[in-house]
Amino acid sequence: MDPEILFVGGEGVLRRALSHLRDSLNLTMHVASDALQAISFVQSHSYRALLIDEEIGYVDGWALLRYLDENRVPIDRIVVSASDGPTGFDEEFDKVQRVNLDDLADVLRSVVMRR
Numbered sequence: 001m002d003p004e005i006l007f008v009g010g011e012g013v014l015r016r017a018l019s020h021l022r023d024s025l026n027l028t029m030h031v032a033s034d035a036l037q038a039i040s041f042v043q044s045h046s047y048r049a050l051l052i053d054e055e056i057g058y059v060d061g062w063a064l065l066r067y068l069d070e071n072r073v074p075i076d077r078i079v080v081s082a083s084d085g086p087t088g089f090d091e092e093f094d095k096v097q098r099v100n101l102d103d104l105a106d107v108l109r110s111v112v113m114r115r
Contacts, residue, residue, distance in 0.1 A: 003028040003045060006075075008038045008064065009053025014101060018051065020029050021105055028060050035064035042073055049076040051104075065096065078107060087108055 004027050009015055015031070022029050030045065032038035034056065042050075050068070052061050065077060077096045100109050 003030045004048045005029040005051060005108070006032060006038060006041055006045075006047045006049070007051045007053070008032045008035065009051075014053045014055070014104075017101060017104065021108050024078055025105075025108055026099060027108060027112065035060040035067070038064050039067050042068070042075070047075050048114060049078055049107075051078050076111075089103070094098075 005017065005022070007018055007029055009031075010033065018029070021027070030041050030047075032041055038050070041047075049062075052064065054061065067073075068077065070077065078099060098109075
């Protein structure tokens with residue numbers, strides 16, 4: 001069975017919070033450190049949701065989102081942000097849902113509900 005979540009990001013606060021939520025919600029997850037690794041995972045697995053930590057940077061995130069669009073990969077695209085301002089991804093990609101860290105648990109619960 002494929003993991004439900006693909007997280008793309010570093011070792012920061014978001015990854016620690018996500019690990020805790022993963023365990024409490026009994027989710028399966030792969031972790032990619034950059035867009036190239038994430039694309040490799042997407043080529044060999046199906047995921048329900050992609051969580052992108054905006055801290056990976058605009059260029060890396062943009063490359064990943066563009067790949068998903070061009071290859072019509074059916075996956076929820078979620079940019080997780082620590083701030084309330086625009087991420088830059090919002091303007092480029094209309095399929096991107098933006099959430100802040102406080103709302104992440106609700107988003108992950110919705111993934112669980114779709115099982």
